[in-house]
Amino acid sequence: MSGSTSAVGPVRVEARGWGWRHAGRLRWALDGIDLRIAPGERVLLLGPSGSGKSSLLHALAGVHGGDDEGEERGSLLIDGARAGGARGRAGLVLQDPDSQVILARVGDDVAFGCENLGVPRDETWQRVAEALDAVGLDLPLDHPTSALSGGQKQRLALAGALAMRPGLLLLDEPTANLDPSGVAEVRAAVARVLDRTGATFVVVEHRVDVWVDLVDRVVALGSDGRLLADGPPDEVLERHREALLAAGVWVPGAPLPIERRADAAGSRSAQAILVGEQLAVGRRRGAVVRAGLDVALAEGCSTVLTGPNGVGKSTLALTLGGLLEPLGGRVAASAPLAGRLVPEPIRWRSRDLLTRIGTVFQEPEHQFVASTVRAEVAVAPHALRLSGAEGSARADEVLTRLRLDHLAGANPFTLSGGEQRRLSVAAVLVARPRVIILDEPTFGQDRATWLELVRLLRELVDDGVTLLAVTHDAAFGEVLGDRRLDLVASDDAAASAPTGSAQ
Amino acid sequence: MPSSNRWRVVDIVVASVIGVATGLVFLFWNNVGYAWFSAADAVTPGLGGVAVGIWLIGGVLGGLIIRKPGAALYVELLAAIVSALVGNQWGIETIYSGLAQGLGAELVFAAFGYKRFGVLQAVLAGAAAGAAAWTLELFLSGNLQKSAEFLGLYFVTVVLSGAILAGLLGWLVVRALAATGALHRFAAGRDVTERV
Amino acid sequence: MVSSAPRLRFVDRVNPVTRLAALVVLTTPLLLTVDWLSAAVALGIELVLFALAGVTPKLLVARTWPILVSAPIAGLSMLLYGQPEGTEYWSLWLARITDGSIELAVAVTVRVLAIGLPAALLFLRVDPTELADGLAQIAHLPARFVLGALGATRLVGLFVEDWRAMGLSRRARGIGDHGVIRRVATMAFALLVLAIRRGSKLATAMEARGFGSDTPRTWARVSTVGGSDAALLAIAAAVAALSIAVAVWAGTFNPVWS
Ligand SMILES: Nc1ncnc2c1ncn2[C@@H]1O[C@H](COP(=O)(O)OP(=O)(O)OP(=O)(O)O)[C@@H](O)[C@H]1O
Ligand SMILES: Nc1ncnc2c1ncn2[C@@H]1O[C@H](COP(=O)(O)OP(=O)(O)OP(=O)(O)O)[C@@H](O)[C@H]1O
Ligand SMILES: [Mg+2]
């Protein structure tokens, strides 16, 4: 196993009866995995949220840590050696882009992997330039990594892994936060690297269509953490279609059964409930990201906000949500929403905000404050001083609807990516705000939870709740894009005028 | 119990995080704590030692959380370096103090074979760090030039302060941290949570 | 550690590790004696040198005021409890002001300044990445620890950012109305929790990039030492030697072990 790591050939993976249980969990996240991946093979790993996809990638990359962090059974071999010892032959991009920025400057961060592999200096910088170029991150090498948007961070992480030119490239939902052109770019970049290096490739992604042409095999995990299907893409997606759908896996072309009430949103009179006038937004004073924005959220409608990475969608959403102070212009709530309060949400108290405007952050972890899932959902009822019975009834209801009830005692920070996303939504819904602002609500969701979430939101909107969702998810826009706002990437421009309701 | 005494990457990174954060606490205490120290010292000789404990907490935190040889020393030393480089009234002396204080705490954890990490070990580690600080200051602060009454009283207060403000408080902080689940990758964190 | 700090002539060209070494060389000898003369000589030369490097009085006060304030306080303790010697001017219980304690008090005050100021000023402008590169490449400290600490420094450097983000999220979650003290206390603890959590994940991210394996590592950024570094070390040694020599010559040298 210990050879020259700077020129790693494609890697062979072999699992026999392999299983993994995280420390502190009763259930085995993965079990009885029998899997052989030939060198150079390209695999798409599917499975519902919480089925152990990320756990498997971690194991392949040898980053699971020792006995302290979980139990292993069976064997998992990388080129015939234990996976734990093979660190460095695999390049892994983790699911959460926020937590994998390592160094303070963009160039240094991408170079970090190369340094660890012992790549000579000149070659390192050459690889850094290539990798940044490949992922379309067009920033100076000394750009601070602390000032990147979610999508930019994801590109950065990918560049860091590509620069390592690993024999086994492992990507965990690499495009979840990217805009459509970014998805195409990243996919093309990965294809180029694979064609050049012939590396073995395993990618986890809920949306099959992005990768299905690039891979030659699909492996699906079931919600019990065991193998559900394995084979060439077409065969798996056809032969196992029903089983996959039942497990909650996205299958291309399967219709999305979402009912919407006829009398709903689009046809309402649509008074503006929250408006931004000549709004200038930014994270802090003097750093204006966008200016001159005129936006209006129509009451009881669902508005979808789209736009390229880094354009300022999240910043705008936080400003409308009464969390960031406008750097120019103003945000005003309609009289029915504000009630006895002043119209500017930024001047409301936190508790008043809770029942009026609820915001779900782009990075779920930013918003967790409690040490169990249940306590997390109970934060809002507690702040609203609801009675114990009513509070727990509400909490139970959202936990069940978002399929988190079995995790009620778990720590929010140990949840899988998709589970965290649902929890952050649940924690806001439980307060029943009249306006809900969601930043990328559906990323990392399997089909079953996606449907559950979208149905729930659709129902809320049909019942008169106003929704603003920042999203790159086209399917979400189909169902919930009563109105659309597109934030465009030119300097002078404002948000385009809302287009009419979409069907 | 740690299955091996080799530091994992997560041990290094989290120990460093705690070290740097402790260094920031020092920077705050260098003003507030020192004012208290001086006030107490001006009223009675040696009573200033009461405030010293906070400067010793790094070793206790490191030892209790990481549970590996060298952790107490590393955390206290890193905190001292941060405090010194950002700038304080003691300059390079801070780093030597960090070394001595960390060593004091480290010896206690070593004496228990890196196997016991309860409140007793925490309190003893804090006290030992205090004793080490007192010894070093004999030379570095020129305390040998002070009267014997001063030194006696100062010893008692520093050791007590170490036992309470570093030992007991450090133990409470670690318990609170564990309760949040932040230490789930450490034995220190898993002792308190149930399997779900 | 503040990148917005003003540039200094000469000092900025010196490798941070050399600056650390120079600090040790310059101030450690001063720790070995409590006398006003060696400290005063060192302080005088230091002030001239820093003025030459571009430290204005305003900058000096802005960056070192905690030291300026605490120096006389340290002296006060010595004034009251320093070993009595010679004429006694005043006494109350254990406190005694004597000729001896006055001299010690002056010595300690000047000593705190001579030892504290160079640390603050030499590191006025240090990029943690550069310091880490130097510590690993020049001082050959273990790379795992140096880089682990560097990663942690970056996380803690995000504290200001995190503090704001946390304020936003607490507001969004309906728990942002608490009074200042309670808010600051809970947020400070939450900040530590957040940093530790981030640290745990960062460790995984670092390992995912091959960190922590036994392969020898290369360095993308070169950390070099050259003429300026030698010069700074020489200056530091010279200042230390001169101030101790003057004190010995004048007979004020008063080693701490005496
Ligand atoms: N560090 C951890 N400690 C304890 N349990 C964990 C940890 N990481 C994951 N789990 C649990 O292990 C199971 C599998 O998680 P994993 O992250 O592998 O799922 P996933 O298939 O990647 O899901 P998603 O699509 O939502 O990202 C989940 O039930 C999760 O809660
Ligand atoms: N915490 C921050 N501090 C400073 N600048 C930031 C911060 N977060 C984002 N930015 C910058 O502000 C701009 C807008 O960021 P924002 O997060 O609003 O973009 P976005 O449209 O939501 O992008 P994405 O689709 O990638 O999430 C970006 O150019 C980004 O570099
Ligand atoms: Mg996952």
Ligand SMILES: [Mg+2]
């Ligand atoms: Mg965003």
